[in-house]
Each structure stands twice: as C-alpha cells, then as structure tokens.
Amino acid sequence: MTREAFATDRLAIEPLAPGHADGLFAALADPAVHRYLPQPEATTLEAVRARIEHLVAAEPDPGERWWNFAVLLRTERTVIGRLEATTYGDWGEIAYVFGPRWWGAGLASEATRWLVEHLAAHGVAEQWAAVHPANLPSQRLLARIGFSRVERPARPLASFDAGDLVFVGRAQG
Numbered sequence: 001m002t003r004e005a006f007a008t009d010r011l012a013i014e015p016l017a018p019g020h021a022d023g024l025f026a027a028l029a030d031p032a033v034h035r036y037l038p039q040p041e042a043t044t045l046e047a048v049r050a051r052i053e054h055l056v057a058a059e060p061d062p063g064e065r066w067w068n069f070a071v072l073l074r075t076e077r078t079v080i081g082r083l084e085a086t087t088y089g090d091w092g093e094i095a096y097v098f099g100p101r102w103w104g105a106g107l108a109s110e111a112t113r114w115l116v117e118h119l120a121a122h123g124v125a126e127q128w129a130a131v132h133p134a135n136l137p138s139q140r141l142l143a144r145i146g147f148s149r150v151e152r153p154a155r156p157l158a159s160f161d162a163g164d165l166v167f168v169g170r171a172q173g
Contacts, residue, residue: 021052
C-alpha cells in the first residue's frame with residue numbers, strides 16, 4: 001500500500017501506522033463504539049498497537065489488497081477513526097469506525113466518501129459493506145454516499161455476519 005497521505009476539506013487521511021495507535025485507542029475506547037461490532041474495536045492500547053503492527057507487516061492472501069487508513073482532523077491532527085477495505089480486483093469490502101465524540105458532524109461521511117472515490121480511482125468499481133441491522137447511523141451514512149441496500153451479498157463477504165444488512169456501491173463511469 002502507498003505511504004502517501006491524503007486530505008479532504010476537514011480531514012487528513014494517512015496510511016495506518018504504529019504511530020497512530022495512541023490516538024486511535026483514545027478515539028475508539030468508548031464502549032459506544034462496540035455496540036454493533038462482533039468484537040470490541042479497542043480493548044487496550046497494546047492490542048491496538050499489535051493490530052496495527054500486524055496490518056502493516058502482514059501480507060494479504062493472494063488476490064487481495066488491504067487498504068488501512070487513520071483519519072485525523074486536519075487542523076488539530078487528532079485521530080478520530082479509521083477506514084479500511086479489502087479488495088479483490090475490481091470489487092471489495094469497506095469498513096469504517098469513528099470515535100463517538102465526532103459522530104453527527106458529517107466527518108465519517110466525508111472520510112468514507114473519500115475512501116469510495118479513492119478505491120474507484122484504483123479500479124475498484126464495486127464496493128460492499130455489511131452493517132448490523134440496528135446501526136441506523138451507519139445505514140444512513142452508506143445511503144448518503146450512494147450505496148444501496150440489497151437482500152443478500154452477491155460476493156463472498158468476509159465481514160458479513162448472519163443477520164447483517166448488506167449495501168453495495170458502484171462507481172459511475
């Protein structure tokens with residue numbers, strides 16, 4: 001993965017690195033973050049650091065590409081969440097998680113829209129997301145950025161759990 005940093009109007013988006021661990025733990029340690037996740041996102045600072053180190057050092061399976069980013073406020077340089085995708089040629093799965101302090105300000109939509117456009121620019125025209133059915137804010141976020149709900153995944157989604165809602169977005173062009 002490229003080590004290049006990116007920016008939106010309000011955000012800095014950087015390839016995830018061990019130096020993001022402290023900020024990511026601070027952003028995601030709130031129990032509200034875990035409400036709709038099958039496993040806690042951030043249990044300890046050491047666990048977050050170990051996960052980041054694994055993602056940076058590990059090689060994806062053949063045919064996969066991993067995209068992992070830290071999302072920061074541009075002005076404060078505060079880590080507010082992360083973006084990720086696993087892609088398989090021209091399709092992939094996206095995921096995102098943000099600290100509750102920044103919910104409701106449109107920052108997650110801004111960041112996720114950037115991820116969708118970034119992946120499309122790299123040939124990933126079809127993107128999928130699986131969402132817990134009670135996670136209405138995430139469902140609204142996906143609708144805002146152009147995803148549509150479908151009855152079932154048409155791809156073998158690694159992030160899909162029985163009962164999840166499934167959304168797909170397709171790049172225009």
